[in-house]
Structure formats: C-alpha cells, structure tokens
Amino acid sequence: MGHKENPPETQDEVLYGVSSTVLDNIRIALDTKRYKHLRFLLKELHAADVADVMLHLSVEERESFLEAIKAVFDPNILIELEPSILTHVLDVLDINALAKAISGLNSDDALYIIEDLKEEKRQKLLLSLPAKDRVIFEKYLTYPEQSAGRLMQREIVCVPPFWNTQQTLDFIRDTAELPQNFYDIYVVDPRHHPVGKIPLSHLVKAPRDNVVSDIMAEEIHTIPVLADQEEVALSFNHYALVSAPVVNEEGRIVGMITVDDVVEVIEEEIEEDIRLMSKVSAASDFYDPVLLTAGWRIRWLLITIVNTLIASYVISRFESSIQNLTALSFLMTINAAMGGNAGMQVVTVVVRALATRTLREGDTWRAIRKEVNVSLLVGLFCSAVLALIAGAWLHNWGISLILGISLIFNILWAGFAGTFLPIFIEKLGMDPAISAGPLLTTTTDVFGYTIFLGLATLFLL
Amino acid sequence: MGHKENPPETQDEVLYGVSSTVLDNIRIALDTKRYKHLRFLLKELHAADVADVMLHLSVEERESFLEAIKAVFDPNILIELEPSILTHVLDVLDINALAKAISGLNSDDALYIIEDLKEEKRQKLLLSLPAKDRVIFEKYLTYPEQSAGRLMQREIVCVPPFWNTQQTLDFIRDTAELPQNFYDIYVVDPRHHPVGKIPLSHLVKAPRDNVVSDIMAEEIHTIPVLADQEEVALSFNHYALVSAPVVNEEGRIVGMITVDDVVEVIEEEIEEDIRLMSKVSAASDFYDPVLLTAGWRIRWLLITIVNTLIASYVISRFESSIQNLTALSFLMTINAAMGGNAGMQVVTVVVRALATRTLREGDTWRAIRKEVNVSLLVGLFCSAVLALIAGAWLHNWGISLILGISLIFNILWAGFAGTFLPIFIEKLGMDPAISAGPLLTTTTDVFGYTIFLGLATLFLL
Numbered sequence: 001m002g003h004k005e006n007p008p009e010t011q012d013e014v015l016y017g018v019s020s021t022v023l024d025n026i027r028i029a030l031d032t033k034r035y036k037h038l039r040f041l042l043k044e045l046h047a048a049d050v051a052d053v054m055l056h057l058s059v060e061e062r063e064s065f066l067e068a069i070k071a072v073f074d075p076n077i078l079i080e081l082e083p084s085i086l087t088h089v090l091d092v093l094d095i096n097a098l099a100k101a102i103s104g105l106n107s108d109d110a111l112y113i114i115e116d117l118k119e120e121k122r123q124k125l126l127l128s129l130p131a132k133d134r135v136i137f138e139k140y141l142t143y144p145e146q147s148a149g150r151l152m153q154r155e156i157v158c159v160p161p162f163w164n165t166q167q168t169l170d171f172i173r174d175t176a177e178l179p180q181n182f183y184d185i186y187v188v189d190p191r192h193h194p195v196g197k198i199p200l201s202h203l204v205k206a207p208r209d210n211v212v213s214d215i216m217a218e219e220i221h222t223i224p225v226l227a228d229q230e231e232v233a234l235s236f237n238h239y240a241l242v243s244a245p246v247v248n249e250e251g252r253i254v255g256m257i258t259v260d261d262v263v264e265v266i267e268e269e270i271e272e273d274i275r276l277m278s279k280v281s282a283a284s285d286f287y288d289p290v291l292l293t294a295g296w297r298i299r300w301l302l303i304t305i306v307n308t309l310i311a312s313y314v315i316s317r318f319e320s321s322i323q324n325l326t327a328l329s330f331l332m333t334i335n336a337a338m339g340g341n342a343g344m345q346v347v348t349v350v351v352r353a354l355a356t357r358t359l360r361e362g363d364t365w366r367a368i369r370k371e372v373n374v375s376l377l378v379g380l381f382c383s384a385v386l387a388l389i390a391g392a393w394l395h396n397w398g399i400s401l402i403l404g405i406s407l408i409f410n411i412l413w414a415g416f417a418g419t420f421l422p423i424f425i426e427k428l429g430m431d432p433a434i435s436a437g438p439l440l441t442t443t444t445d446v447f448g449y450t451i452f453l454g455l456a457t458l459f460l461l
Numbered sequence: 462m463g464h465k466e467n468p469p470e471t472q473d474e475v476l477y478g479v480s481s482t483v484l485d486n487i488r489i490a491l492d493t494k495r496y497k498h499l500r501f502l503l504k505e506l507h508a509a510d511v512a513d514v515m516l517h518l519s520v521e522e523r524e525s526f527l528e529a530i531k532a533v534f535d536p537n538i539l540i541e542l543e544p545s546i547l548t549h550v551l552d553v554l555d556i557n558a559l560a561k562a563i564s565g566l567n568s569d570d571a572l573y574i575i576e577d578l579k580e581e582k583r584q585k586l587l588l589s590l591p592a593k594d595r596v597i598f599e600k601y602l603t604y605p606e607q608s609a610g611r612l613m614q615r616e617i618v619c620v621p622p623f624w625n626t627q628q629t630l631d632f633i634r635d636t637a638e639l640p641q642n643f644y645d646i647y648v649v650d651p652r653h654h655p656v657g658k659i660p661l662s663h664l665v666k667a668p669r670d671n672v673v674s675d676i677m678a679e680e681i682h683t684i685p686v687l688a689d690q691e692e693v694a695l696s697f698n699h700y701a702l703v704s705a706p707v708v709n710e711e712g713r714i715v716g717m718i719t720v721d722d723v724v725e726v727i728e729e730e731i732e733e734d735i736r737l738m739s740k741v742s743a744a745s746d747f748y749d750p751v752l753l754t755a756g757w758r759i760r761w762l763l764i765t766i767v768n769t770l771i772a773s774y775v776i777s778r779f780e781s782s783i784q785n786l787t788a789l790s791f792l793m794t795i796n797a798a799m800g801g802n803a804g805m806q807v808v809t810v811v812v813r814a815l816a817t818r819t820l821r822e823g824d825t826w827r828a829i830r831k832e833v834n835v836s837l838l839v840g841l842f843c844s845a846v847l848a849l850i851a852g853a854w855l856h857n858w859g860i861s862l863i864l865g866i867s868l869i870f871n872i873l874w875a876g877f878a879g880t881f882l883p884i885f886i887e888k889l890g891m892d893p894a895i896s897a898g899p900l901l902t903t904t905t906d907v908f909g910y911t912i913f914l915g916l917a918t919l920f921l922l
Contacts, residue, residue, distance in 0.1 A: 015688060016696040020823060046680065048699050055819065082819065169630075172665050182662045183644055183703070200661045201643045204633050219507065227476055235477040237728065238509050240721040242644070242703070259720050260701040266724065267698065270731045271813065290831060294838035297806055301799070301843055308798045309850065315791035322783070322790045329783045329790040330776035333797075337769045338762065345758055352732065358516060358543065362481060370751060377755035382762055389770065 018049045026053055030061055035068040042069060051080035059088070066092050075101035079109045084288045086116055095121070099128045106180055108153035108261060111140050115150070148232050149225040151265065152246040152255035155179035158188045161195060161213035165206045168198075183242040183258065187216045192252045194220055194245045222247045225254055229265045234357065236262040273355060273433050303438045311336065311445040318453040324461055327394055328453060331403055334390075335452045338382055339410035339444035346371050346418025347436050354426055355433070361423075368419045375415025376408075383407035398460055406452040414444050479510045487514055491522055496529040503530060512541035520549070527553050536562035540570045545749045547577055556582070560589045567641055569614035569722060572601050576611070609693050610686040612726065613707040613716030616640035619649045622656060622674035626667045629659075644703040644719065648677045653713045655681055655706045683708045686715055690726045695818065697723040734816060734894055764899045772797065772906040779914040785922055788855055789914060792864055795851075796913045799843060800871035800905035807832050807879025808897050815887055816894070822884075829880045836876025837869075844868035859921055867913040875905050 022041070029038040042050055054062055054077075066073075066089065078101060081089060090098070090113070098117075102110045102125070114122055114137055126134050136154065143149025157178055159168050168185065172178065185203060187196040196216030206215045221239050223232055223246045236244065236259060246255045315322075315332065322328045350367065353359035359367055387404030391397045421440055422432035483502070490499040503511055515523055515538075527534075527550065539562060542550060551559070551574070559578075563571045563586070575583060575598055587595050597615065604610025618639060620629050629646065633639065646664060648657040657677030667676045682700050684693055684707045697705065697720060707716045776783075776793065783789045811828065814820035820828055848865030852858045882901055883893035 015684065015692045016682070016699040017818065020821070023823070046700060048701070052699075056821070056824065169665060173668070178666065179662070181660055181703070199642055200665065201640070204630055204661065204665065205639065207634070221477070223476065231476045237724055238477040238513075239507060240509070240724070242642075242720065259703065259724070263698055263701070263720070263724065263727065266727055267817075290834045290838065293831075294835045294842075297803070297835060297839050298842050300806065301803060301839065304799060304802045305843065305847060308795045309847075311798075312791040312795055315794065316788075319787045319790070323787045326780045326784050327777075329780070330773040333776065333794060334769045334773055336794075337772075338765060341765045342758070342762060345761065356728075357478060360481070360517070362484070363517065370754075373751045374755045374758060377751065378758050378762065381755075381759050382766065385766060386770075 016048075018045065018052055023053060023056060027057075027061070030057075030065060030068070033064075038065075038068050039072055047074050047076035048080040050074070050077045051082075051085075054089070055082055055085055062088065063092055070097060073097065073101065075104040076109075078113050079105070083116075086113075090117055090121070095124050095128055098125050102129065103133075106153050107136065107140070107155060108151060108255075111137060111150065114141070115145070143225060146229045147225065148223045148227040148229065148246050148257060149255075151229055151232065151261045152223075152225070152257045153179060154255045156245070156253065156256045157182055157185045158192070158194075158253060159185060159212055161187050161189070161211075161216070163212045164208065165203060165210045165212070165215070166208040168203060168212060169208075179256075181258070182256070184256075186220075186245050186253060186256070187212055188253055194222055194247065194253050196220060197245070199242075220245065223257060225249075230269050232257060233262050233265045233269060237266070273352075307438055307442045307445065310442055311449060314446050314449045315453070318449075318457060321453055321457045321461055325399070325456065327396065327399055328456055331390060331399065332449055332452055334386060335403065335406050335410055336445045336448035338386070338407060339414045339448040340441040342375065342378060342382075342411045343414030343418040343440045343444050344437060346375070346415055347422060347432075347440050350419050350422045351432050351436060354422060359423075361427075364423055367423075368416060371415045371419040372412065375412050378415075379408040379411030382411065399456065402455045402459060403452065406448070406455055409451055410444060410448045413447050414440070417443055477510075478513055479506065484514060484517060488518075488522070491518075491526055491529070494525075499526075499529055500533055508535050508537035509541040511535070511538045512543075512546075515550070516543055516546055523549065524553055531558060534558065534562065536565040537570075539574050540566070544577075547574075551578055551582070556585050556589055559586050563590065564594075567614050568597065568601070568616060568716075569612060572598060572611060575602070576606070604686060607690045608686065609684045609688040609690065609707050609718060610716075612690055612693065612722045613684075613686070613718045614640060615716045617706070617714065617717045618643055618646045619653070619655075619714060620646060620673055622648050622650070622672075622677070624673045625669065626664060626671045626673070626676070627669040629664060629673060630669075640717075642719070643717075645717075647681075647706050647714060647717070648673055649714055655683055655708065655714050657681060658706070660703075681706060684718060686710075691730050693718060694723050694726045694730060698727070734813075768899055768903045768906065771903055772910060775907050775910045776914070779910075779918060782914055782918045782922055786860070786917065788857065788860055789917055792851060792860065793910055793913055795847060796864065796867050796871055797906045797909035799847070799868060800875045800909040801902045803836065803839060803843075803872045804875030804879040804901045804905050805898060807836070807876055808883060808893075808901050811880050811883045812893050812897060815883060820884075822888075825884055828884075829877060832876045832880040833873065836873050839876075840869040840872030843872065860917065863916045863920065864913065867909070867916055870912055871905060871909045874908050875901070878904055 022045075026038060026041055029035070029041060042053075045053070054065065057065055062085070070093075078086065078089065093101070098113070098121075102113060105113070114125065117125060126137060129137070140149065155178060157172060159171065163171070172185075182200065184197045184199050186194050187198065189195050196213070196218050197220045198212065198216045202215060221235060221241060221244050223235065223244050225246050225248050232244075235241070236257075241259065243256050243258045245253045246257055248254045318328070322332075350359065350371075353367075383404040386407060387400045390403050391400035394400070418436075418440055422436040425432040425436055425439075483506075487499060487502055490496070490502060503514075506514070515526065518526055523546070531554075539547065539550065554562070559574070559582075563574060566574070575586065578586060587598060590598070601610065616639060618633060620632065624632075633646075643661065645658045645660050647655050648659065650656050657674070657679050658681045659673065659677045663676060682696060682702060682705050684696065684705050686707050686709050693705075696702070697718075702720065704717050704719045706714050707718055709715045779789070783793075811820065811832075814828075844865040847868060848861045851864050852861030855861070879897075879901055883897040886893040886897055886900075
C-alpha cells in the first residue's frame with residue numbers, strides 16, 4: 001500500500017486501486033501541465049494502478065498523459081490496461097517506444113502486446129527486434145489465439161533427475177536467464193520430456209544431498225500447447241495448480257503457464273459467459289466507442305425481434321377471442337412472462353453446470369428429472385397464487401382456472417426444455433450460453449400464449 | 462495425467478477430470494462390492510478427481526463408496542467436494558474419522574471443513590482435538606464468514622530484515638513446522654509487522670551473503686484480517702499476487718492467503734453474481750434436494766409475479782382501446798419486450814462494471830451519456846425495423862408509426878434507467894445484481910405499455 005498516514009475512507013481503498021484524491025491530483029497536474037509533478041505522483045504507484053488511472057482519463061487527457069510519461073514509461077502498465085484502452089495506447093506509441101517496452105517484458109507478456117497490434121505495425125515492430133527474439137515471437141504467433149501456446153512463457157527452469165538439491169540450487173543461482181518468477185522446477189529426461197516437478201518450497205526444504213528424482217512429484221499436469229485456454233483454466237482450478245509445463249505434439253517441454261495468467265483467463269472467460277448469457281457480447285465497456293457498442297447490441301436484439309414477432313403472430317391468431325373477452329389481453333402476458341422467467345432460471349443453472357463440467361452427458365436424465373420435479377412444485381405454487389389473484393380481481397373463476405392450468409403446463413415445459421435445450425445444443429457442438437436463452441423464451445412464449453388463449457377459446461367462448 | 466497408454470477421446474480428458482470409462486469401472490466395482498479393486502482404481506487418482514467421482518454417484522452409491530474407502534480416506538478429497546456433497550459426506554463420517562482428517566490438513570483447509578459442520582457435531586469435533594489446535598480454530602471462527610481471516614492459513618515463513626540469504630535458506634531447511642507450499646517469505650520487524658517480502662524464486666537466485674532487507678520488495682499488499690473475500694480476490698487479481706500477508710487490527714502479521722484460495726473465491730463470487738443476475742440464487746445444483754431448490758426459485762419468482770401483475774393492471778386500464786383496435790393486443794407486447802431486453806443488456810454491463818470496479822462514482826455521468834447515446838442508435842434502428850414490419854403486416858401505417866415512436870422512447874428510457882438504477886441502488890448500500898433487473902423490467906413494462914397504448918388511444922381512437 002505504501003502510504004498509510006491518512007486512514008482510508010472505505011475498505012476498497014485499503015486493498016487496492018487508486019483513491020479519488022490521487023486521481024484528482026493527477027488530473028490537476030495534467031491540466032496545469034506540471035508534468036514533473038505528475039511523474040512524481042506516479043512514481044509511488046504500482047503499474048496496475050497507473051493502468052487504472054488511465055482508464056478514468058478521457059481520450060485527450062490520456063494522450064497528453066502518455067506524452068508526459070513516455071520517457072519513464074513502465075512497460076508493465078501495458079499488460080494491465082483494459083483491452084479498449086490498450087488499443088488506443090498502442091496506436092499512440094511509436095515503434096521505438098514499443099520495441100523498448102517489449103524488451104522489458106517476459107515473453108508471454110510481450111506476446112500479449114504484439115498480438116494486439118494492427119498487422120502493419122506488428123510487422124514493423126517484429127522487424128525492429130533482434131533476430132533471435134523475432135523468431136521466438138513468430139513461432140508464438142503460429143499457435144491459435146486463446147490456446148495454451150499463447151498463454152505460456154518460454155522461460156522455465158528444467159533440471160535432470162540425477163542432480164541433487166544443492167546442484168539444483170547452485171544452477172538457479174548461477175544462471176542469468178531464468179523467469180522473473182517461478183514456483184515449480186521441472187524435471188526432464190534427455191529428450192526434454194517432463195517426468196516430474198518440484199515445488200520451489202519443497203526444494204528449499206529438502207536436505208542438500210537429496211536426489212531430484214527422489215523428491216520430485218511424478219504427478220505433473222502437462223498442458224498440450226494447442227489446448228484451449230478455458231480448458232487450461234479449468235485444469236488449474238481443478239488441481240489447484242500454481243504452474244504447469246506446456247508440451248508440444250512430441251511431448252517436449254516448450255514453456256510454462258503460471259497461475260497469474262490463469263486468473264486473467266478465468267476472469268475473461270467468465271466475463272464472456274456473463275455477457276453471452278445476458279446477450280451483450282463484446283465491446284460493451286463504457287470505454288468502447290458508441291457506434292461499436294450499438295452495433296453489437298443490435299445484433300443481439302435482432303434475435304429478440306424475431307422472438308417477439310413470433311409471439312405477436314401467435315397472439316394475432318386469437319384476435320377474435322381477445323375481442324370477445326378482453327380480460328384475455330392482460331392475463332395472457334402473465335403466462336408467457338412467468339414461463340419465460342422460470343425457464344431462464346433453469347437455463348442459467350444448466351449452462352453454468354455445463355461450463356464448469358459439473359453436469360456431463362451421463363447425468364442428462366438425472367438433471368431433467370430433478371428440474372421437472374422442481375418445476376412441478378414451482379408451477380403448482382405460482383399458478384395457485386396467480387389464479388387466486390386473477391379470480392379475486394376479475395370475479396371470473398372460469399378464466400382464473402384456465403390461467404392456473406396453463407401456467408402449470410408452461411412452467412413444466414420450461415423446466416424440461418430449459419434442461420434439455422442447453423444439453424442438446426452443446427451436443428451439436430454449439431455454445432449453449434448464446435442460443436439456449438432466446439430459443440427457450442421463444443418456446444415458452446409460443447407455448448404460453450397458445451395454451452392459455454387456446455383453452456380460453458375452447459371453454460369460455 | 463498418469464496414464465497415457467490410451468489416446469484420450471476429447472481434449473477435456475487430456476487436461477483434467479476422470480474419463481467416463483474410469484467412472485464406469487468405479488461404479489461396477491461398487492455395485493459388485495469389489496472394494497479392494499475399487500481402492501486400487503482410486504489410488505491413481507488426484508483428490509480432486511475422487512471428489513469428481515463422488516459428485517456423479519447417487520446418494521446410496523456415495524454412502525457405500527465412503528464405507529469402502531474410509532480406511533484409506535484422503536482428507537484432501539473433502540476440500541475438493543461440491544458444497545452439497547460435502548454436507549452429505551460430513552453427515553455420514555463419524556467424529557473419529559473427521560478428527561483424523563482435520564489433523565492431516567493445512568489450517569485453512571481444516572477450517573473450511575469445521576465451518577461446514579452442524580453446530581453440535583462441530584462442538585464435539587473441537588473437543589476431540591488437542592487443546593492447542595482447538596484454541597486456534599476457535600479463534601478462526603471468531604472472524605466473520607467470507608472474511609480474509611477465514612481464508613488465510615496460519616502457517617507462514619517470517620524472517621528478520623538483518624538476516625542474509627544463507628541464514629534464511631538454512632532456517633527454512635531446519636524448521637519443521639512450515640506451510641506445505643509457500644511462494645513468498647515475509648520480512649517482519651520486532652513487533653511482527655510486515656515490512657517487506659521476498660518471492661521464493663528471488664531468494665534462491667540471490668547471492669548467499671545478500672542481506673534480506675536489501676533484496677526484499679517493500680511494496681507489500683497486506684490484507685486486513687476483516688477484509689471481505691471479494692475485496693481480497695480483486696486485490697490479488699489487480700496486483701497479480703501469488704500470496705499476501707494478513708494482518709490484524711494492530712498491524713501484526715497473523716497469516717497468509719495464497720492464490721489457490723483466491724481462485725476458489727473468484728469462482729464462488731462470480732457464480733454468485735451469475736445466479737443473482739439470473740435470479741436463481743443458492744441451492745440450485747442438481748445435487749441439492751428438490752424442495753430446497755424449488756423454495757429458492759419461488760422466492761425469486763414472487764418478484765416476477767408482482768412485476769407481471771403490475772403490467773397486467775396497466776394493460777387492463779386500456780381494455781376498451783384494445784377492444785376497439787385488437788391489433789393493439791399483439792403489438793403491445795413487442796414494445797414491452799424490446800424495452801426489457803435492451804434494458805437488461807445495459808443493466809448487465811453496468812452491474813458487471815460496478816462489481817469489477819471499472820465503473821466508479823466519478824464516472825456516473827460519463828456512463829449515462831454513453832449508454833443513452835448507444836440506446837438512441839439502437840432505438841432508432843430497432844423501431845425502424847419493427848415499424849416497417851408491423852406496417853407491412855397490418856397495412857396500417859398509423860399504428861406502425863405509433864409503435865415506432867413509443868419504441869424509441871422505451872429503449873431510450875431503458876438506456877437511462879439501466880445505467881442509473883444499478884448505480885443508485887449501489888449508492889443506497891444494496892446489491893444491484895439482485896434488484897436492478899426486476900426493477901428495470903417493471904419500469905420498461907409499465908412505460909412501454911402506457912406510452913404505446915396511450916398514444917394509440919389519443920391518436921387512433
């Protein structure tokens with residue numbers, strides 16, 4: 001934290017981030033062009049906090065901010081920036097500043113920046129790097145996006161199984177080119193296949209003459225270089241890993257992934273899931289351009305437009321029934337809304353369970369049975385409540401009975417379809433987080449309007 | 462990974478978890494009561510994988526499974542179990558088995574089990590522990606749930622600033638009671654206040670005669686013992702921490718939190734957020750009892766019931782307009798649905814931005830301006846599309862014009878209220894993830910029906 005003189009106002013400020021006072025002071029220094037003072041204010045801040053400051057500046061402020069600090073720019077700030085801010089900053093920085101920044105980073109962090117450059121600038125930057133580094137990054141860029149190969153760093157500590165503890169410690173102390181931070185040492189055979197690992201804390205606890213092969217853990221969770229980053233995150237989470245070796249198709253160790261990269265991935269993937277489930281998708285930050293955000297939103301709303309049009313068409317088929325019994329017009333929305341909401345509860349649970357792998361193929365029928373049972377209870381309760389309210393309101397117990405019965409059926413359908421649809425969509429190889437929700441509410445709308453208006457037409461008119 | 466003889470069928474199985482073949486073999490061994498073979502099958506599995514197996518067994522299978530493995534039960538399995546399964550297992554295990562399990566765990570993991578016990582069983586267990594341990598756990602239990610105090614482990618490595626590298630390494634090698642795994646060494650003053658930290662990988666790289674105070678990083682991100690676990694997770698994520706010291710009210714170091722605990726918290730909190738946003742809440746796993754799940758679902762649906770009743774009431778006020786122009790009955794749902802969906806997109810983005818602290822008080826107007834601008838574009842586009850479709854469908858350009866105009870206003874309202882409501886709710890000290898959604902859709906329903914039916918009544922009837 002650094003400064004503890006003033007008691008912070010809220011719990012937040014104790015733990016992380018810049019306070020609004022610091023932010024205000026930075027803004028003032030920027031506005032009054034006192035750049036020396038600005039650099040002084042920033043000197044005490046962690047790179048993540050400087051990135052946080054830049055998030056809260058306007059586009060113009062950010063550009064003069066960059067101009068002011070460019071001589072003392074810490075490359076670690078780049079990797080902490082929000083994606084939309086990073087794109088802007090990379091546009092502003094020139095090739096020389098970028099090349100300098102890249103050389104100060106671990107290979108995985110440098111790659112993160114290179115990935116984000118526009119094609120033309122990326123080529124220029126790669127050409128300005130030393131040949132050795134250029135080859136490395138070009139190799140990196142051949143791995144698919146969001147694969148383990150893009151996440152890993154090439155800097156690793158590998159030792160042969162026949163060394164002892166002391167030799168290993170001496171090797172670490174005497175080798176200049178090691179990762180900035182590492183938590184495990186990998187034991188490799190002569191073909192460079194990993195055969196074990198030693199957590200660093202076990203190495204320093206072991207007697208000096210212990211042989212590496214005796215103290216290493218043979219249970220290593222190797223990551224194939226082409227594995228998807230979501231799988232990598234689930235694996236780290238499942239086995240509570242702090243680092244894991246990455247191997248190529250031949251099983252040779254080519255790098256390692258550390259838990260900090262994975263925490264990023266978890267946040268990213270879950271953010272993505274939340275957005276997909278809420279039909280928001282990418283480019284929705286306040287820091288993205290209006291036109292881009294509107295474009296994404298409209299794409300999702302187009303699905304909604306189709307849904308509502310289908311529902312409207314279904315209702316229009318019952319036009320004359322509604323004209324004869326106008327109470328139908330305000331009760332029909334209850335059935336559709338309740339079915340949609342109950343169904344979305346089920347879809348959310350099932351989609352999450354599929355994403356976290358707590359629900360698998362073999363559990364399909366068990367899950368459907370459970371959800372249908374729950375829906376039966378939920379349906380009985382909600383339809384009783386709503387039928388009673390509708391009856392008391394309209395003094396028409398015929399229509400309230402039909403509302404209750406159609407509601408039970410719609411909620412039961414929501415329970416069945418809400419479980420079945422996501423599982424089915426995943427089986428087809430598509431992402432249920434995107435399509436299950438709109439598909440389900442279309443069915444609950446169609447089913448809800450049809451059964452309520454249909455039963456009313458049959459029995460009341 | 463262990464066995465690599467058979468090529469795995471899917472990418473999933475390469476990275477983690479048990480394959481369905483392994484699961485089937487375990488089931489067969491269990492059904493045929495070949496418990497020795499069962500234990501043999503389990504020997505090769507990581508504790509997290511055994512927990513995974515138990516998740517997929519039925520209640521009865523799980524009980525005979527526990528009976529079969531109880532003699533060789535690995536306590537680490539307990540901390541990997543899903544909450545609802547853990548509760549069941551703790552019910553089945555007797556006090557002696559529990560006490561044995563507790564003694565084999567790190568203090569934070571042991572606490573996790575003790576927390577989950579029913580009051581009576583917890584007291585019995587605490588009494589069966591050695592007095593020293595009992596005192597420690599009783600102290601632990603005085604920290605609020607979901608606080609840093611409950612997450613931390615007491616086992617830490619602390620050294621004085623005047624030691625050198627060699628002394629520190631000798632201390633680590635010669636001290637028996639150290640944490641199983643650690644990644645940083647904390648430097649403390651005589652009052653036991655942390656003054657610096659050394660990542661273990663820096664310690665082993667440093668020359669033997671370097672003094673601790675020269676190689677330590679003074680930037681330590683201490684965590685107050687009462688801090689909320691969500692704040693802890695955000696702080697770890699922000700500064701990419703692997704471990705952090707926990708201090709009590711006097712600033713004394715009392716424990717440490719490691720990144721694996723935090724990964725759990727991140728998953729837990731985000732799971733909670735997703736559930737709150739989707740109005741599902743706790744007890745929604747397939748592995749929870751039907752009655753419990755139904756109870757939770759109904760609680761949320763009660764809010765929905767109120768919403769739909771309000772909307773129904775609004776519509777009923779326009780009963781005679783609908784009777785005179787029945788097309789209103791099927792067009793009115795379009796306006797309400799589009800407003801609700803567009804508004805939920807906004808609410809989701811704002812709630813997430815508040816939760817991840819990318820949106821702060823000072824940004825309120827900037828966020829509202831952005832969202833209203835986006836909504837203007839979205840509203841213009843959607844209302845043009847829908848007005849054209851409605852006009853072409855009904856050959857009534859008056860009603861389609863009114864649909865278009867009311868849709869623009871409703872989507873604009875959704876953009877404003879969708880940004881303002883969550884920020885306002887958070888300012889009142891409540892959680893916007895729970896209440897912002899239903900509140901917003903109630904307003905878009907009421908506003909949507911009123912403006913569309915109202916304008917139609919004024920101009921068309």
